[in-house]
Amino acid sequence: MKLKPYIKTLHLWLGLVSGLVVFVVALSGSVLVFEDELGPFFDPAYYNTPEHAAAAKIPTDILIENALQKHPGAVLQNLYTFNDPKRSVLINLTDINGEQRVISASPYSGKILKDTLYEKRFFTIVTKLHRYLLMGDTGKAITGAACLIFTVLLISGMILWWPSKLKNLKQRLKIKWKASFKRVNWDIHAVLGFYSVIPLLLIALTGLIWSYRWYENTMYYIADGTPKPIHKVKNRETDSYSTRDNNNFYTSILKETDSLFTYRGDIRLIRDLKGKNSILVLKENLEAPIPNIRDMVYFDMYSGERLQIKRYDELSAGDKIRRMIYPLHTGSIYGYPTKILAFVVCLIAAASPVTGLLIWTGRKKKKNKAFLRQKAESHKPRKLRRSIPERQSV
Known part of the structure; x- marks a missing residue:
């Protein structure tokens, strides 16, 4: 039994169902790829x-x-x-x-x-459009489902792209720009889809981390054999007493963190609004070959006492993979070469629902024309043949 006709139908209807969401998510994602570069132009005072x-x-x-x-x-x-x-x-x-x-x-x-x-903020709006379609939890559910569907579309698209005869493989690797519009549109959809399938699969599979907790825990189970750990440390003090200089409470915490890790880096301090957990300070190593390499220090929220140091090298395999998810998803893993690649494939992903829709509407029009032609033929009056009188027998 040939499976391609069924895969073709699946690919068509999944594309029609998710096309608009994929377009919005991919287009907004292409903007977010260069958030660090575009930020100073949109909002220089924050940089x-x-x-x-x-x-x-x-x-x-x-x-x-x-x-x-x-x-x-x-x-x-x-x-x-x-x-x-x-x-x-x-x-x-x-x-x-x-x-x-x-x-x-x-x-x-x-x-x-x-x-x-x-x-x-501009990039907050773009991020919420990308992750939630500006619709909160409902939008998150929609984009998560669309990401799953997009993964299936990429795999089914590869199956449909693969020629039945290897001698036709060369034709599937280039766009015939001098051909008709329908052929050029098909080539853009299929050929560019083929060249971008691996980075797009990587983007889609990493994007599912933000949509589904079970998916993230599965990744941790595969890497560590345990679910995602909780990186929180409780405060020791329960009152407002501080062993540090109150006028330099946060300044001294930042200086201590900076002295613990001597590499060049940016520092983020996170404070628990409920007051139960300690202050978490992360320093990102800007000298590391890839981004998101961070060491962590925990300080008591009340006394300022250092409670724990958690170095990147001490993290589990699951935590290290999780740290790589964001730079892989955004294309920042190896700087501008991978950022440009992510930007281009996001544009290809955004164009795919449009080219796919044109392919479908073109075929639909063709079928309608064939049906109308057949219907017209069936209503044409038939030419009557002259009846020849039988010869009388002698």
């Missing part, structure tokens, strides 16, 4: 500071205090400091309304350069 980079930096606690004074009742959630002396410090607050604010502050003057709701 660069106007002060001279050679000046002495002021304590980070002053920056935090300035931000909190602007928003009474708000609490610190995240803090980002960067190795690049031209970068501003980013302070994430949760205000009294429960909304997140992103504040950019100069590390040299303490001046607040920009203050915006997290939800209104």
